[in-house]
Amino acid sequence: MRDHGRGGYRPTRRQLLRGGLGGAALLGAPQLLAACGDPGKGAGGKAARVTFASNGGALQKAQEKAYLTPYMKANPQVKIVQDVGSTDYARIEAMVKSGNVTWDLVDVGGDFGTGEQEALLEPLDCNLIACTAGEGGSRYRVPLHRYASVMGYRTDKTPNPPKTWAEWFDLDAYPGKRAFFRVSGPTGIYESALLADGVPIDKLFPLDVDRAFRKLDTIRSSLIWAPSPTDTVRLLADGEVTLASVFSSQAHALAQDGAKIGVVWNEYGLGSDYLVIPKGAKNKDAAMKLAAYMTSAQNNAQLSNIYPVAPGHPNAKPDPSAPTYGFLPSGKGGTSFAYDSRYYADNQKMLARRLNEWLKK
Amino acid sequence: MTVRRIRGWGLLAVPGILFLLVLFGWPLADMAILSLTEPSPANYSVFTESPVYLDAYVTTFIVAVVTTGACLLLGYPYAYVMHMGGRRPALVLGFFVLLPFWSSILVRTFAWSVWLQDSGIVNATLMGAGIIDEPLPLIRNALGTTIGMTHVLLPFMVLSLYAGMRRIDPDLARAALSLGASPLTAFRRVFLPLSMAGVYAGSLIVFVISLGFYLTPAVLGDPGRPLVGQLIVEQVNGQLELGVGSALGVVLLVATLAVIWAGTRLVDLRTVMGYDE
Numbered sequence: 001m002r003d004h005g006r007g008g009y010r011p012t013r014r015q016l017l018r019g020g021l022g023g024a025a026l027l028g029a030p031q032l033l034a035a036c037g038d039p040g041k042g043a044g045g046k047a048a049r050v051t052f053a054s055n056g057g058a059l060q061k062a063q064e065k066a067y068l069t070p071y072m073k074a075n076p077q078v079k080i081v082q083d084v085g086s087t088d089y090a091r092i093e094a095m096v097k098s099g100n101v102t103w104d105l106v107d108v109g110g111d112f113g114t115g116e117q118e119a120l121l122e123p124l125d126c127n128l129i130a131c132t133a134g135e136g137g138s139r140y141r142v143p144l145h146r147y148a149s150v151m152g153y154r155t156d157k158t159p160n161p162p163k164t165w166a167e168w169f170d171l172d173a174y175p176g177k178r179a180f181f182r183v184s185g186p187t188g189i190y191e192s193a194l195l196a197d198g199v200p201i202d203k204l205f206p207l208d209v210d211r212a213f214r215k216l217d218t219i220r221s222s223l224i225w226a227p228s229p230t231d232t233v234r235l236l237a238d239g240e241v242t243l244a245s246v247f248s249s250q251a252h253a254l255a256q257d258g259a260k261i262g263v264v265w266n267e268y269g270l271g272s273d274y275l276v277i278p279k280g281a282k283n284k285d286a287a288m289k290l291a292a293y294m295t296s297a298q299n300n301a302q303l304s305n306i307y308p309v310a311p312g313h314p315n316a317k318p319d320p321s322a323p324t325y326g327f328l329p330s331g332k333g334g335t336s337f338a339y340d341s342r343y344y345a346d347n348q349k350m351l352a353r354r355l356n357e358w359l360k361k
Numbered sequence: 362m363t364v365r366r367i368r369g370w371g372l373l374a375v376p377g378i379l380f381l382l383v384l385f386g387w388p389l390a391d392m393a394i395l396s397l398t399e400p401s402p403a404n405y406s407v408f409t410e411s412p413v414y415l416d417a418y419v420t421t422f423i424v425a426v427v428t429t430g431a432c433l434l435l436g437y438p439y440a441y442v443m444h445m446g447g448r449r450p451a452l453v454l455g456f457f458v459l460l461p462f463w464s465s466i467l468v469r470t471f472a473w474s475v476w477l478q479d480s481g482i483v484n485a486t487l488m489g490a491g492i493i494d495e496p497l498p499l500i501r502n503a504l505g506t507t508i509g510m511t512h513v514l515l516p517f518m519v520l521s522l523y524a525g526m527r528r529i530d531p532d533l534a535r536a537a538l539s540l541g542a543s544p545l546t547a548f549r550r551v552f553l554p555l556s557m558a559g560v561y562a563g564s565l566i567v568f569v570i571s572l573g574f575y576l577t578p579a580v581l582g583d584p585g586r587p588l589v590g591q592l593i594v595e596q597v598n599g600q601l602e603l604g605v606g607s608a609l610g611v612v613l614l615v616a617t618l619a620v621i622w623a624g625t626r627l628v629d630l631r632t633v634m635g636y637d638e
Contacts, residue, residue: 090597117601177479182584183599224501225584239480348600356413356592359585 048286049079054107056084058253062307063107067294070302078286087112092278096120101280104287110271110341111185111348113141122277122284129292134272134312136341141274142295143312145303148329148336149188149271151264152236152246161243165267168243169196169219176242179235182225182359184352186339188245188269189216195267205340209351213358225359236261252308252327263327266334272312272341304328389614392607399604405612407605414592414609418616421588424506424578425571431511432518432567433560440522440559451523458519466513470580473509474500477581505581506588510574517570518563525559561628565621572617589613 052068054060060082068080085091086106095101113121114136121140124131134143151168153161162168168178169192181187190207193215199208216223224241226232232244233251237259248263255261275291277284293299300316303309310330311318318328329336344351396404408414443454461469476482479496487493499505529552537547575590582588587595589609596606 088598089601090603093601093603185599227579231580235478238475238478240478349602352595352600353411353413356587357411360413360416361585 047077047079048283049081050104050283050286050290051081051083051102052105052107052287052290053083053086053103055086059249059307059309060084062303066302066306067290067299070299071290071293078290080290089117092276093120096279099280101278101282103278104281104283105290106276106278107144107273108141108276109185109273110136110339111344113274113276114138114342114345117345120279122279122281124277124291125288128288130295130297130313133297134295134314135270135338136272136274137312141276142291144273144275144295145300145309145312146270146272146329147309148248148268149245150248150251150268150329151266152233152244152251153262153264154236154239154242155260155262157239157260158242161262161264163264163266165192165196166198168192169215171219171222174242177222177224177240178219179224179226179232179241179244181229181232181245182227182355184348184355186269186271186341186344187229187247189355190351191269191337191339192245192267201267201335201337204337205343207343207347209354213354216358233259233261248327248329249308252324255327264334265329265332268329268334268336269339270310270329270336271339273309274312304330393611395603396607396611399607401604404602404604404608407608408612413587417587417589417592418613420586421572421590421613422616422620424503424510424574424588425568427503427507428510428514428571429518429564429568431507432515433564435511436515436518436522436563437560440519440526443519443523444526455523458516461512461516466576469512470509470577473505473512474580477505477508500581502583503586506574506578506583509577509581510571513574513577514567514570517566521563521566522556522559525562526556528558529555565624569617569621572613 052063054063064082068082072078072080083103086103087109089108089112092103092106092108092112095103118138118140123139124142126132126139129142131137131139131142135146137143151162151165158174162170162174167173180189190209190212191204193212194204194208195201197211197215199211224235226235226244229247229250232246233254235241236244236246237254246261246263248268251261251263275295277287277291281287295313297313297315300311300313301318304311304316304318304324305322306324308324308327310328318325318330396402439454439458443451446454474481477499478484479500481500483499484493484496488496499508533555534547534551537551538544542550573590574588575594578588579591593606593609593613596602596609
């Protein structure tokens with residue numbers, strides 16, 4: 001899963017290339033891009049330089065404002081360079097395997113950085129970084145922020161929104177179409193179906209995929225599969241669907257633009273983004289220090305005050321008076337579950353195949 | 362003859378050839394190697410694991426054929442008017458055919474979704490006028506993909522056809538008319554056969570580009586019937602399976618070459634390249 005809780009429509013650049021020119025010839029492109037990158041300076045000198053890669057769009061702008069600018073102000077000898085496309089994990093793999101690593105610190109989704117992918121990453125200095133304080137953290141990745149997939153609805157058309165996924169799946173109570181983001185990763189497709197079918201919220205993992213698809217069968221003809229997370233919200237805003245499973249951050253973005261979109265804080269899924277350092281990163285010591293700053297209990301919530309994602313560190317506290325607070329997946333009533341990123345990492349091939357086959361039926 | 366005369370000038374092509382070798386030939390070879398070594402040739406066994414993959418190739422080729430046909434139907438009259446209408450209409454029509462190139466394919470594809478979706482402009486207008494009760498299924502199916510792809514690819518067809526038509530000696534049709542042929546006969550017996558080189562060239566270009574489409578079918582197409590390009594992206598970016606993605610790419614390449622080869626059994630490739638004397 002790629003574009004969770006993020007700013008703009010991420011795949012733009014890649015899709016432009018692939019759409020216009022045909023995918024086959026471009027599969028070699030990551031190596032070429034990597035080869036053109038800036039070699040950077042060694043971490044040995046006094047002046048340090050870190051290349052931070054994130055996912056572009058509103059999220060990365062907010063990260064710059066929340067973390068990078070204050071960090072550079074406090075550490076004038078450090079120069080942070082930014083790049084985008086951090087969830088094109090193929091690029092990380094290509095960099096590491098070609099020995100030309102141009103990224104030092106990378107914001108990745110929960111489906112990256114466990115299991116055999118650890119071989120692509122530098123072990124973190126857990127004396128410096130609170131590696132395992134938050135959900136899903138390890139020696140190879142530290143939680144950065146948490147996003148939520150929630151029930152989204154039109155405030156003007158559904159005055160009495162569903163409170164549970166069972167109600168969300170009830171076509172009699174809520175006629176009309178529903179949108180999911182078409183991706184096999186941790187965005188809540190299986191979990192919402194299982195919750196709707198009566199699986200207890202603390203017994204979701206390992207996922208009973210057969211049962212989830214049987215439940216999805218019951219609303220198959222009313223489902224619209226959005227090509228991007230942004231589209232799940234846009235379909236709501238356009239009136240194309242009655243209900244949608246959305247990322248709260250993107251619902252917030254459209255609600256800010258005046259769309260009449262609300263979210264229900266119950267039975268919502270929590271996923272995390274993590275910071276990783278690719279193996280062979282040229283400025284890994286400086287990257288380690290920046291990672292420690294961004295994920296510490298005192299600084300981690302700075303992002304949440306300007307962008308609606310929750311801190312990755314459990315002791316970081318967002319400001320309740322910030323305008324983003326209503327869309328933040330923290331400090332809310334209602335039940336929630338965490339996406340088991342290890343389960344997704346181990347089963348993503350099976351999940352992708354099953355979803356494709358189910359959609360084809 | 363002609364070929365010998367230009368030999369000294371052949372050096373001019375060297376930068377272009379090098380460019381293609383380095384930026385196209387090498388990645389292509391790399392892709393073929395990856396498909397066999399990342400981790401093993403077992404990458405190709407995805408085709409036996411799930412019917413999704415083979416079906417995607419069938420869908421992709423059908424969509425490519427239909428898109429090519431749609432481009433030809435729309436493009437031929439357009440190019441014909443450009444050719445026959447004189448300088449000014451040719452300029453104006455040429456401008457409009459090039460216009461889409463200056464806006465992003467992403468923007469255009471999303472614009473189509475605004476037109477075609479159930480609550481979109483087309484359906485809202487038709488329902489508002491009382492012509493239909495239920496929205497027409499214009500999006501999230503093969504029709505949506507074909508409309509979007511035809512829009513993107515039409516310029517390639519029109520420009521190929523127009524280039525082909527410009528090579529036709531206008532005196533030939535005039536001669537046919539002066540010998541008593543009706544305008545229709547002159548078109549059918551003289552102009553149309555001579556314009557076939559452009560038809561083949563345009564069709565080949567549109568067909569081949571169609572095979573690699575990713576964005577348009579993702580936004581406008583049937584989620585249950587992905588094209589090969591979508592599955593490749595899913596493998597490479599979604600699952601980090603560079604080997605499987607490469608294998609899908611190699612098979613697409615081989616299948617495409619096979620189709621072109623079969624095409625050359627029917628059509629002399631030299632016609633397409635404009636070497637017909």
